[in-house]
Amino acid sequence: MTGHTDIAVRPIAAAEIADWSRALNTGFLRAPESSEEEVADRASYIDLARTLGAFEDGRCVATFRSFAQEVTAVGGAVVAADAISNVTVSPTHRRRGLLSRMMAADLAAAKERGDVVATLIAAEYPIYGRYGFGPATWTAEWTVDVQRSGLDPRWSGPGDGGRIDLVDPADVRKLGPELYERVRRAQPGAVDRSERWWQKATGALRTGPSPWSEPFFAVYRSAQGDVEGLVSYGADDNWQAKQPHNTASVNWLVATGPAAERALWHYLCSIDWITQVKSGWRAPDDLLPLLLPDPRAARITTQADWLWVRVLDVVRALEARTYGGEGALVLEVGDPDGLTAGRYLLEASAEGASCAPTTRDADLVLGAGELGALWLGDESVVRLAALGRVREQRTGAARLADALLRTSRRPWCPDVF
Incomplete structure (x- = not known):
């Protein structure tokens, strides 16, 4: 077996993005080949100096990427973070120290840059503790049985003078970034969202092998007309014996306070034909269950570690x-x-x-x-x-x-x- 000293770990060149992408897809058990459009898109946003690959005989066998991020600390200050993503080692090259070499190089560079912490979302729990990371936030998902929730089926809007409106993707690109900035500055553990994030979330930028399917967007405005909440969701089409059994699945929901949260969750549970609402990733102490007259109607389907932090x-x-x-x-x-x-x-x-x-x-x-x-x-x-x-x-x-x-x-x- 070839020793790990024969494998070069280094930043990739622009001409190697396709090979690096193949290794990335292989590690995540996706179809290996990326389209020319996907490779070109990746080239538009990755920082080559912070995109590492392990190469043996001219083939990429491990991947690692980091990028600049801001994380909200307790109290609302934001700190510079080294966000780590796209970490894979091909199944033919496990247990050769490749991840350790890539991680050591990246963390040393982050320390030299002056980043305060490093962050990642761990696909597998046991890996990152040995590199000084600890699970700093957790997440939960709920599935709400609407018919058991106890909500008034005649609910037609917020009772606090606010209102909910459906909006288009272009509206979300205008309203969302400013709203999210207010939310994330008050939420320890939240990270910044780039313009690219909003473009992908609203279909202005369409990448990847899956076709774009536009979600629904609903905005909550207070009685004073201020935008205080926004939700993106989709719905399936499930009828059985001429009865609807449709599910609304939340992609993301942000709100500046409990009034907006209550209004948006009640709205989702009030949509005709919707019998079940899937919350998407939420805080583990989210208000959702207790906003329902019968909290037992909200069943936890996932509870797990989420953001890992490594102090630098x-x-x-x-x-x-x-x-x-x-x-x-x-x-x-x-x-x-x-x-x-x-x-x-x-x-x-x-x-x-x-x-x-x-x-x-x-x-x-x-x-x-x-x-x-x-x-x-x-x-x-x-x-x-x-x-x-x-x-x-x-x-x-x-x-x-x-x-x-x-x-x-x-x-x-x-x-x-």
């Missing part, structure tokens, strides 16, 4: 977010990759936080992956200590850390990338 700069990451109280902690961070290892004094208060390297005795000892899981406030230090993944050096330090770090609403990333 401990000081800037901890100073970027806000905290739930006042206190000081010394964190000793272990990092075999050497990117964040050290001891740090965090001092937090309502006025802000400061963090700096220190020689003081540690209150808590944890790994880089645990720090990533804790950064957005979802995971519990007490729980990780019970699992042996955080070591408490000072009695009560884990509880103090939870009081400082955890958030009242769970962080959430609405997007996959």
Whole structure:
């Protein structure tokens, strides 16, 4: 067997995008060949310097890509992130250290650039913990049985003076970006959406082997006429014995507050012939079930980890977010990759936080992956200590850390990338 030292890991050239795409499709068990249009589209948005491939005998056998991203920290500040995607290793070249080599190169470059964290959506859970990533947000999907929900079947619109209108894709491209900016600035864990994202979501940019099927778009406007919510959804055509059994499937739904959320979910459940609503990816503590008179009508069909975070700069990451109280902690961070290892004094208060390297005795000892899981406030230090993944050096330090770090609403990333 050829040793991994004979395989070159490097940024790809423009002429290699088709070969790289073939390896990517192979890793994701898709039809290997990409059309000329797909290759040209990929060439229009990838950064070749951040698109890595592993090559043996002139053939790409592993893929890796990163791009610039913004992530919302607790409190609303946004930090620069190294977003990682398109990670594959061909089945013929597993267990040769190719992912480790690509990851090490990318994270070192991200650290050098000054990115605060790295992010990814993990296709498989066991892979990324060994690179210092931790699951920082989770996601859930609900399926709503409309007939059991207890909602008034005569519902004809919001009772708060607002209104819901169907809009066209061009309207979404005008209204959506500004609305989403407001939403993501208030949602820890949310990431920025590019103009390309909106073009793809509305059919202005049509790529990939599947034909474009235009979804429905509905907007919620408050009594003052402000756009506060937007939903994209599709519906199937399922009749049995002359009775409708149709499902509305949400692609995405964003809202600035509970009034807009309530109105949009009620709207979806009120559509004629719709007997079931699939929520799409939502926050694990989404309001949806409790907006229904009978919350049991909303059945969880998926609950899983979502956004993984790898802290690259401990000081800037901890100073970027806000905290739930006042206190000081010394964190000793272990990092075999050497990117964040050290001891740090965090001092937090309502006025802000400061963090700096220190020689003081540690209150808590944890790994880089645990720090990533804790950064957005979802995971519990007490729980990780019970699992042996955080070591408490000072009695009560884990509880103090939870009081400082955890958030009242769970962080959430609405997007996959």
